[in-house]
Amino acid sequence: MTGKAAVTTALESSYRVVVIGAGLAGVSAANALLASGQFTANDVCVLEAQSRIGGRIQTQAFSKTLPVNVEVGAAWIHGTEGNPFTKLAQKFGIAFKEVSPRNPWLHPGSCSDFLFFDSREQLADELVMETWEWQDLLMRKLQTLATSDKSSDHDEKALSAIVDHLVASDPELRDVVKGPNAQARMDLCLRLIEVWMGVSDNAIQLDDFTEIDLIGDNPGAHCIVPSGMERFIDHLAESVKETIHTNTCVASINYDGPAGVVIECTDGQRVTADHVVVTCSLGFLKSGRLHFQPELPVAKATAVKRSQMGQYMKILVEFPKVFWPENATFMAQLKDRSNSKDDTERRIYFPVVFNYYFAKGVPIIEGVLVGEKASEVSTTFSDDEIARALFLQLQDTFGPDIPEPVNHFITRWDQDEWAVGAYSCLTVESSNEDPEILRQTVANRVLFAGEATVYKYQGSLQAAYLSGIPVLILLFALQRTTLQHSDIMPDLTAEAFETPLTSSYRVAVIGAGLAGVSATNALLASGHFGASDVCLLEAQSRIGGRVHTQSFSDTLPVNVEVGAAWIHGTEGNPFAKLAQKFGIAFKEISPRNPWLHPGSCSDFLLFEGSRQLSDQQAAETWEWQDLLMRKLQALARAADRDGHGDKSVAAVVDDLVASDPQLVEVMAGVNARERLDLFLRLIEAWMGLTADDLNLDAFVETDLMGDDPGAHCIVPAGMERFIDHLSEPLKDVIHTNVSVSAINYDGPDGVVIECTDGRTVTADRVIVATSLGFLQTGRLHFQPELPSVKTGAIKRSKMGQYMKVLVQFPEVFWPKQATFMAQIQDNSSASDCNGRRIYFPLIFNYYLAKNVPILEGVLIGDKASEISASFTDEEIAHALFLQMQDTFGLDIPEPWSVGAYSCVTVQNAYEDPNVLKQTVANRVLFAGEAANLKYQGALQAAYFSGA
Numbered sequence: 001m002t003g004k005a006a007v008t009t010a011l012e013s014s015y016r017v018v019v020i021g022a023g024l025a026g027v028s029a030a031n032a033l034l035a036s037g038q039f040t041a042n043d044v045c046v047l048e049a050q051s052r053i054g055g056r057i058q059t060q061a062f063s064k065t066l067p068v069n070v071e072v073g074a075a076w077i078h079g080t081e082g083n084p085f086t087k088l089a090q091k092f093g094i095a096f097k098e099v100s101p102r103n104p105w106l107h108p109g110s111c112s113d114f115l116f117f118d119s120r121e122q123l124a125d126e127l128v129m130e131t132w133e134w135q136d137l138l139m140r141k142l143q144t145l146a147t148s149d150k151s152s153d154h155d156e157k158a159l160s161a162i163v164d165h166l167v168a169s170d171p172e173l174r175d176v177v178k179g180p181n182a183q184a185r186m187d188l189c190l191r192l193i194e195v196w197m198g199v200s201d202n203a204i205q206l207d208d209f210t211e212i213d214l215i216g217d218n219p220g221a222h223c224i225v226p227s228g229m230e231r232f233i234d235h236l237a238e239s240v241k242e243t244i245h246t247n248t249c250v251a252s253i254n255y256d257g258p259a260g261v262v263i264e265c266t267d268g269q270r271v272t273a274d275h276v277v278v279t280c281s282l283g284f285l286k287s288g289r290l291h292f293q294p295e296l297p298v299a300k301a302t303a304v305k306r307s308q309m310g311q312y313m314k315i316l317v318e319f320p321k322v323f324w325p326e327n328a329t330f331m332a333q334l335k336d337r338s339n340s341k342d343d344t345e346r347r348i349y350f351p352v353v354f355n356y357y358f359a360k361g362v363p364i365i366e367g368v369l370v371g372e373k374a375s376e377v378s379t380t381f382s383d384d385e386i387a388r389a390l391f392l393q394l395q396d397t398f399g400p401d402i403p404e405p406v407n408h409f410i411t412r413w414d415q416d417e418w419a420v421g422a423y424s425c426l427t428v429e430s431s432n433e434d435p436e437i438l439r440q441t442v443a444n445r446v447l448f449a450g451e452a453t454v455y456k457y458q459g460s461l462q463a464a465y466l467s468g469i470p471v472l473i474l475l476f477a478l479q480r481t482t483l484q485h486s487d488i489m490p491d492l493t494a495e496a497f498e499t500p501l502t503s504s505y506r507v508a509v510i511g512a513g514l515a516g517v518s519a520t521n522a523l524l525a526s527g528h529f530g531a532s533d534v535c536l537l538e539a540q541s542r543i544g545g546r547v548h549t550q551s552f553s554d555t556l557p558v559n560v561e562v563g564a565a566w567i568h569g570t571e572g573n574p575f576a577k578l579a580q581k582f583g584i585a586f587k588e589i590s591p592r593n594p595w596l597h598p599g600s601c602s603d604f605l606l607f608e609g610s611r612q613l614s615d616q617q618a619a620e621t622w623e624w625q626d627l628l629m630r631k632l633q634a635l636a637r638a639a640d641r642d643g644h645g646d647k648s649v650a651a652v653v654d655d656l657v658a659s660d661p662q663l664v665e666v667m668a669g670v671n672a673r674e675r676l677d678l679f680l681r682l683i684e685a686w687m688g689l690t691a692d693d694l695n696l697d698a699f700v701e702t703d704l705m706g707d708d709p710g711a712h713c714i715v716p717a718g719m720e721r722f723i724d725h726l727s728e729p730l731k732d733v734i735h736t737n738v739s740v741s742a743i744n745y746d747g748p749d750g751v752v753i754e755c756t757d758g759r760t761v762t763a764d765r766v767i768v769a770t771s772l773g774f775l776q777t778g779r780l781h782f783q784p785e786l787p788s789v790k791t792g793a794i795k796r797s798k799m800g801q802y803m804k805v806l807v808q809f810p811e812v813f814w815p816k817q818a819t820f821m822a823q824i825q826d827n828s829s830a831s832d833c834n835g836r837r838i839y840f841p842l843i844f845n846y847y848l849a850k851n852v853p854i855l856e857g858v859l860i861g862d863k864a865s866e867i868s869a870s871f872t873d874e875e876i877a878h879a880l881f882l883q884m885q886d887t888f889g890l891d892i893p894e895p896w897s898v899g900a901y902s903c904v905t906v907q908n909a910y911e912d913p914n915v916l917k918q919t920v921a922n923r924v925l926f927a928g929e930a931a932n933l934k935y936q937g938a939l940q941a942a943y944f945s946g947a
């Protein structure tokens with residue numbers, strides 16, 4: 001649709017909502033409106049001036065002869081953690097390519113192969129590292145200054161002047177910033193900050209540094225999108241395409257009349273609407289080409305005037321071949337020769353260039369110009385001259401013999417009639433309240449969205465996307481309609497809209513894993529607690545805890561579950577109901593529990609080395625296992641457990657096969673012991689503990705813990721969807737990145753909760769929903785100490801280990817219909833092979849589950865801990881490959897890529913869950929999967945314990 005969006009439906013004369021602009025914010029707003037179920041495509045209309053949609057997202061081919069995707073506009077996903085684009089990418093199957101694990105402009109030390117040159121000389125790694133240390137130090141000093149009472153002394157100063165002042169006056173900086181090229185290297189640090197902010201240093205204000213990270217600097221990796229940023233627009237626009245009318249430019253908005261808002265277009269068309277959502281860029285608003293009648297309120301008009309658009313110019317130059325270090329990410333040139341008089345040609349200084357070869361495998365170098373420099377170059381240089389200037393600088397770096405460029409591609413957003421600049425930014429003239437003012441609704445009718453309206457992520461894609469969503473809430477508020485579920489809403493939990501933490505609550509919930517989210521949800525749903533009564537504190541930047549779905553890899557963006565993956569038994573399982581409510585689909589793998597009743601699971605294949613056991617032998621194996629299970633249960637329920645009370649399950653099985661007449665008979669069969677041992681391995685996979693660590697307690701119930709009746713399923717859309725939906729009503733109460741360090745439940749004012757960042761919160765009651773493992777670390781201090789029965793149970797209970805090993809192959813070489821494949825031959829001690837061995841008793845076929853050539857092995861308990869500590873990911877993947885060679889022959893293809901994930905479940909003494917659950921001093925409640933015996937370790941346990 002992008003680039004050729006045709007008007008499919010004619011423009012009606014009136015709508016409930018008209019959105020102006022089909023850039024990211026406009027499309028996101030329309031999407032949220034329709035997804036809410038409260039608006040139909042007939043109620044909403046999006047008017048876009050251009051013939052294409054996407055606005056400042058625009059992907060196109062570099063040239064006819066080199067049709068690689070280049071981004072005219074937004075190119076980077078800035079920080080993947082907590083970024084709604086990470087979720088959208090998963091949802092739409094869009095892959096990211098990581099360039100740097102952190103922000104390469106603000107934390108360049110994190111970015112590998114960021115090379116430095118002083119003319120032709122490449123600087124030693126130590127000097128580069130030293131420079132990045134200076135930058136870190138400088139950023140910290142700027143923060144200290146920005147938050148000090150001296151900050152106003154520097155109000156009028158350009159950043160470079162402040163930095164000069166700091167370097168001269170701060171003893172620490174003065175001491176370290178010296179040595180070869182000190183000044184030039186320090187300047188480069190400034191240039192990087194400029195690139196990040198999109199303005200020249202004289203326009204950057206000290207205020208920008210008050211936040212720990214600069215505006216928009218999300219945690220997580222910084223990535224590009226190889227298939228093109230426009231894919232996001234394509235997907236988001238798909239469900240709203242009927243509402244979009246391209247080639248329709250709005251000239252005026254009259255919001256004063258009796259018939260609602262009247263919107264006039266430049267071609268004379270006129271539409272009315274109850275509400276209008278303005279998403280055109282700040283640059284366009286500043287141009288004055290959109291007339292408001294009556295004029296906008298003074299505060300808004302002043303904010304529009306005062307706020308500035310930054311400039312960002314990209315210069316992509318293609319060469320016949322790569323003559324620079326192929327592995328470089330960025331290359332910085334310290335020597336600025338733009339003012340040198342000995343050149344016959346005009347010069348431009350590009351402080352840092354980006355290696356497109358690293359990004360996309362093509363011989364292109366990208367230079368970037370920002371701020372005033374960009375405007376100046378854009379108005380006075382031709383494309384050829386700019387490309388030539390970049391070539392000259394590369395000659396300075398790599399010598400005069402480098403090949404001449406063959407082509408170039410240059411963006412000039414300052415001259416774009418609709419964007420009028422690249423993105424908004426805070427400058428010395430503006431205030432950090434401006435985005436908020438720009439967002440304010442006028443006369444209850446005119447709403448505003450767009451990247452300039454969200455302070456926290458100003459200028460970025462997140463800002464544009466997130467700004468579109470609250471439009472929905474506002475509309476509901478204005479229309480007094482109730483909020484309904486929508487697919488988009490989960491992103492509202494994003495920090496951008498977090499309500500600040502206040503000092504006291506009725507209930508504080510600690511930990512936003514499933515139990516914490518479910519507890520909070522139950523509190524709010526009860527009607528007895530409002531959003532201001534409750535807070536949910538989460539240490540990580542994401543919620544969900546051990547429910548965590550992510551993309552397998554950049555190139556294979558299929559959902560994989562880092563944590564919980566299975567719905568264990570659909571009958572009576574609250575998740576079956578939740579799935580129905582939220583429209584989340586299950587994919588059934590087995591009609592019953594495949595670990596405890598593998599006979600019920602079709603195509604559960606058994607191998608002994610390379611020989612596949614016959615169906616008959618497999619069926620016989622499952623019968624033996626049923627028998628063994630029944631024997632273990634009988635023993636577990638016997639009054640004195642026949643003297644087996646303290647033994648491990650492994651030892652009990654040894655006793656049984658030697659003494660129980662029925663089992664003794666079984667032992668006469670072919671491979672009987674190996675096949676019975678497989679039973680133990682399956683029990684281990686189910687329980688997350690090895691048979692040496694398990695005791696008969698686990699077998700008391702008719703079905704083992706958590707073994708609900710019904711099918712065992714996976715969730716193709718990702719288990720995190722449940723968290724998304726359950727947390728939807730909690731957006732005002734969730735506080736991420738808040739790590740609780742102490743709970744004092746003895747004082748007169750209720751419970752005092754201390755956080756690691758020094759904040760304290762009081763509450764009448766606290767619900768502790770952190771994992772047992774975290775309680776065991778002792779990092780959460782209770783004052784007074786917890787009662788000794790409770791601490792005893794915490795100490796005694798054990799966290800199980802569960803390590804998933806996912807290995808991607810170029811193609812499927814195993815039986816495609818297989819569910820699980822069990823290998824009864826343990827070759828882990830074999831020494832005849834080129835690689836360390838690990839035994840994977842059970843392999844799950846991801847092809848059946850998700851149509852991708854991936855196999856999943858699972859390691860449990862101490863074995864998992866041991867392997868995790870002593871093998872690398874590659875070695876583990878190789879070990880799985882070796883075992884596959886044992887099974888399917890030497891000619892199977894080598895693996896491509898591997899993902900190893902560890903998670904922990906819990907296991908403890910029979911009565912411990914009840915102890916763990918007990919409330920302390922009527923004030924401290926406990927929830928979490930460890931506090932529910934029946935489903936211990938499973939999602940249900942966490943969910944029920946919370947509710």
Ligand SMILES: Cc1cc2nc3c(=O)[nH]c(=O)nc-3n(C[C@H](O)[C@H](O)[C@H](O)COP(=O)(O)OP(=O)(O)OC[C@H]3O[C@@H](n4cnc5c(N)ncnc54)[C@H](O)[C@@H]3O)c2cc1C
Nearest residue numbers: 021023024025049055056074075076250280450451461464
């Ligand atoms: C060169 C460049 C590089 C960038 N790099 C990044 C990056 O790497 N990462 C990142 O996160 N962000 C980046 N950004 C920022 C990001 O692109 C924007 O924040 C985002 O795309 C803005 O979306 P928007 O919907 O707010 O505005 P726009 O995309 O500007 O959408 C506004 C729409 O309104 C339309 N319009 C304007 N006036 C009218 C009118 N009168 N009538 C009808 N329609 C109208 C326009 O045609 C346009 O389609 C970059 C931007 C640029 C320019």
